[in-house]
Amino acid sequence: MEQLKGRIIYKGKAEAEALVTSMPISFYGGVDPNTGVVIEKGHELNGVSVKDKVLVFPQGKGSTVGSYTLYRMKKNGVAPAAMINKETETIIAVGAIISEIPFVDKVDVSKFKTGAKVTVENDTVTIR
Numbered sequence: 001m002e003q004l005k006g007r008i009i010y011k012g013k014a015e016a017e018a019l020v021t022s023m024p025i026s027f028y029g030g031v032d033p034n035t036g037v038v039i040e041k042g043h044e045l046n047g048v049s050v051k052d053k054v055l056v057f058p059q060g061k062g063s064t065v066g067s068y069t070l071y072r073m074k075k076n077g078v079a080p081a082a083m084i085n086k087e088t089e090t091i092i093a094v095g096a097i098i099s100e101i102p103f104v105d106k107v108d109v110s111k112f113k114t115g116a117k118v119t120v121e122n123d124t125v126t127i128r
Contacts, residue, residue, distance in 0.1 A: 003125070008104055012102035019114055023044055025043075033078070058085065104122075
């Protein structure tokens with residue numbers, strides 16, 4: 001078990017399986033808001049659902065509409081359980097806040113492996 005401290009973007013608690021990518025994610029055009037499946041061509045998570053996962057990625061990218069895409073995903077029940085970034089930016093931060101998705105950044109994302117059990121609780125991330 002390993003515990004990491006991060007910066008709270010949106011506080012809360014979630015426990016789920018990690019889904020890890022080394023590539024930035026664009027929620028607008030990169031993730032289907034009705035299914036939660038990554039649809040960006042060439043992305044290493046293409047075809048994979050982010051639903052109910054602790055989504056670990058370096059940072060977001062793309063249009064400000066990405067914030068609302070995350071919100072639509074939450075309303076449709078296909079959003080991640082929580083998110084972890086190395087360094088977030090405004091688009092993803094706003095999306096997590098309006099969607100009430102627990103979210104931390106300033107975390108060493110290289111410590112995570114897909115399938116690991118991860119708990120996000122405010123500024124503390126536990127990997128099992």
